[in-house]
Amino acid sequence: MSEPDFRLLSTDELLSAVVGDVVEIRVLEHAMMQKIAELERRGAAADLGYKNVSQILRHAVRWDLKTARQWVARAEVLARAITPTGSVLEPELPVTAGAVAEGALSGEHISAVAEVMKDLPPEAEQPVVEFAREHEPSAVRSFGKELAYRLHQQDPEPHETEQEPPVNRLRMQWKGDQLEIWAKLDKVTGAKFEAMIDPLAKPRPATPEEGPDPRSRAEREGDAFADLVDLMLRADRLPEHGGEPVTLTLTMAYQDLVRQIGFATLDNRDRIPAALVRRLACNAGVIPVVLGGRSEQTDIGRKARTFTAAIRRLLVARDQGCAFPGCDRPPKHCDAHHIRFWSQGGETSVDNAVLLCRHHHTLIHQSDWEVKLLHGIPAFIPPSWLDPARTPRTNTAHRDSWHLAG
Known part of the structure; x- marks a missing residue:
């Protein structure tokens, strides 16, 4: 017709x-x-x-x-x-x-x-x-x-609140799975905090895969605060607690970790799901304590055993930042991720690692995106519903070009 x-x-x-x-x-x-x-x-x-x-x-x-x-x-x-x-x-x-x-x-x-x-x-x-x-x-x-x-023109005008003295206050309270934080800082401390948050809270650049950064300012600043925590954990000089550098310990049964069931117990006795443990186990400043069938300690992964400074330097030289296609996050904002999960026998080595920012580290752990090294280059395979051919994609943001042979 x-x-x-x-x-x-x-x-x-x-x-x-x-x-x-x-x-x-x-x-x-x-x-x-x-x-x-x-x-x-x-x-x-x-x-x-x-x-x-x-x-x-x-x-x-x-x-x-x-x-x-x-x-x-x-x-x-x-x-x-x-x-x-x-x-x-x-x-x-x-x-x-x-x-x-x-x-x-x-x-x-x-x-x-x-x-x-x-x-x-x-x-x-x-x-x-x-x-x-x-x-x-x-x-x-x-x-x-x-x-x-x-409708509201007859409402009374709000009363002005009295100005509180310039002292620093911080309150923390767990509500479900989230820690709610409230803070009030004096001008000098507030300016310092603002100066640390601002560069981390910049919008991510637009990419063909994900488009422009969709996060609101509050979301970007919240993620920046989380990045600041990670930067502190990776710092050479950490505050001490009980005579040892600050760390986070996760304890769970080995078989539960392999099968991604059950939960891990944190230092404060709170519980987190097994799927999240895999991502956290990649991070510096986190010590996974895995228990065998009789609850005896069969492996304690120390910071140097997760990813040593020497391995991280090699990853920085190779990946130059987050390796996910289109992401330009610098190395200091990235975690080293086990390509083959540590819980599945993956080695802690350059050949089994890739740098990922917090956002893409979470995506890799929770979705059907996959990552592997092809000719020494981190390549990302999209889910089949996004690309039925599952054509590997690489990051060109840190280099002029990548050439990936078939």
């Missing part, structure tokens, strides 16, 4: 056709968001070894991570939730969901409505959506702000 000649249509007919196409596209996008919500509901990210569904979509459909996150966020406010008992709950924005299903609203409209509804009561959704049906997203945001102002 041949394509119609649009030149024969009147302007009104042509414009009407465009509007009809847009409605069809929006209806299709609504169906796609339902599928994305289902991926989120069934835990697809954990199944594929990714941090979240946005990371999967970035690789699967080559979206920038910012775009992928927008789609996931929109899907969440439109999808019906299912309780453990099987009951179906209404979407977070039910009126918006109905309008989107009709093809009346775009993805940008969804984001605008969700944004303004944060400051409005639920009953305000109906007038906001009716306005959105007739106006562009930027106008919806202005309408929502005006509506919120009228």
Whole structure:
């Protein structure tokens, strides 16, 4: 069937056709968001070894991570939730969901409505959506702000808080699997801390594999703080605890580590899953203590036994930083990773190691990405769902070119 000649249509007919196409596209996008919500509901990210569904979509459909996150966020406010008992709950924005299903609203409209509804009561959704049906997203945001102002203009002004004396305070509290840290520093200490965090918190450069750095400023600074901890652990002069350099000890049964089941016990008696132990066992400043069948110590990996300074120098000379394709993290931000896991008999040697930054070290341990040395060069094999041919990829960020023979 041949394509119609649009030149024969009147302007009104042509414009009407465009509007009809847009409605069809929006209806299709609504169906796609339902599928994305289902991926989120069934835990697809954990199944594929990714941090979240946005990371999967970035690789699967080559979206920038910012775009992928927008789609996931929109899907969440439109999808019906299912309780453990099987009951179906209404979407977070039910009126918006109905309008989107009709093809009346775009993805940008969804984001605008969700944004303004944060400051409005639920009953305000109906007038906001009716306005959105007739106006562009930027106008919806202005309408929502005006509506919120009228609703809240009688609220009392917030009281100014008294300024506390310039002393340093730090509080730490475990909440589930995360350590929550609160700090207040004086000007001098704060400036020093800021100076250490800033260079580590710069956005990662855009790469063909991952696009631009999608992390928010808070996420980048959080990762920078984690990098700062790792840098401290790798430092030549560490603070001492009980007369010995600060280390972290992980204890678990050898068979559990091999089979990636069970958990390891930390110094503070908290537990972490076996899958995470493999990544931590690569790091300097971490001592894995593996127990045999009778709980006797069969192997204690010391810092020099994980990766010695001499091995690390050779890795730095070869990899020149994180070896993952497109990453330009320098060596000081990288861990040495066992290509063949230590728990599976992998040697602690240059030929069984690769430098990886924290982000890509975690990805290698938790996903179907694989790494191997081809002709002495670290090569990364993507998951089959991303590249059915699983063509090896190398990092060109630290060199002019790599030539990988077949």
